[in-house]
Amino acid sequence: MGNRADKAKELFMSGCNCSQAVLLAFADKYGIDEDTALRIASSFGGGMGRSREVCGALSGMLMVCGMETGSADVKDTEQKAENYRVARELMDAFRAENGSIYCRDLLGLSQNTTESHIPEARTEAYYKKRPCAEIVHSAALILEEKFE
Numbered sequence: 001m002g003n004r005a006d007k008a009k010e011l012f013m014s015g016c017n018c019s020q021a022v023l024l025a026f027a028d029k030y031g032i033d034e035d036t037a038l039r040i041a042s043s044f045g046g047g048m049g050r051s052r053e054v055c056g057a058l059s060g061m062l063m064v065c066g067m068e069t070g071s072a073d074v075k076d077t078e079q080k081a082e083n084y085r086v087a088r089e090l091m092d093a094f095r096a097e098n099g100s101i102y103c104r105d106l107l108g109l110s111q112n113t114t115e116s117h118i119p120e121a122r123t124e125a126y127y128k129k130r131p132c133a134e135i136v137h138s139a140a141l142i143l144e145e146k147f148e
Contacts, residue, residue: 002141002144003144004025004026004140004143004144004148005025005137005138005140005141005144006137007025007140008021008022008024008025008136008137008139008140009021009133009134009136009137009140011024011025011136012132012133012136013127013133015122016038017041017042017044017045017046017056017119018044018045018046018055018056018057018060018132018135018136018139019041019042019044019045019056019057019059019060019063020037020038020041020042020044020045020056020060021057021060021136021140022041022056022057022060022061022063022064022136022139022140022143023037023040023041023060023063023064024037024038024041025140026064026067026140026143029067030067032067040063041056041059041060041063044056044059044060045119046103046115046119047102047103047104048103049117050115050116050117050118050119051103052102052103052104052107052109052115053102053103053104054101054102054103055094055098055100055101055102055103055106055135055139056103057094057132057135057136057138057139057140058090058091058094058101058139060136060139061090061094061139061140061142061143062087062090062091064143064147065083065086065087065090065143066083068086068146068147069082069083069086069087070083071083086146089146090142090143090146093142093146094138094139094142097138097142098135098138106131106132106135107130107131107132
C-alpha cells in the first residue's frame with residue numbers, strides 16, 4: 001500500500017496540480033491515458049481554478065470515486081445514491097485526515113483572500129511553504145485503502 005500515493009506525491013512535485021496528481025496516479029487502473037487525465041483534472045488545481053475553494057486533491061479523489069462507483073446510466077438512482085454515499089465517506093476521511101476540505105483552510109489563508117489565477121512558480125520555497133505534496137499523498141492513500 002502506498003505505491004499510488006507515492007506516485008501522486010511525485011507527480012505533484014514534478015509540476016502537476018493537486019487534482020492532476022491524484023487522478024493521474026490512478027488513471028491506468030481505469031484505462032485513462034495520461035493526456036486525458038491531465039486535461040480532465042487541470043481546472044481543479046488551487047481549489048478550483050486557484051480560487052482556493054474545494055481542495056484539488058479532494059476533487060481528484062472524487063473523480064477516482066466516480067470511476068469506481070459511478071454509473072453511466074443516468075437513470076440508475078440506486079447506483080447514484082451509492083456513489084454519493086462513498087463520495088461523502090471519502091470526503092469525511094479527507095477532512096478527518098487533513099482538517100478541512102477547503103484549499104484556503106489547508107493553506108492557512110483567510111476567507112477574504114483574493115489571489116491571482118496565475119499559478120506560482122514551483123520553486124524550492126514554494127514547496128517548503130505548501131503542505132500540498134503531503135495532502136496529495138494523503139488523498140491518494142485514502143483512495144488506495146478504499147479501492148485497492
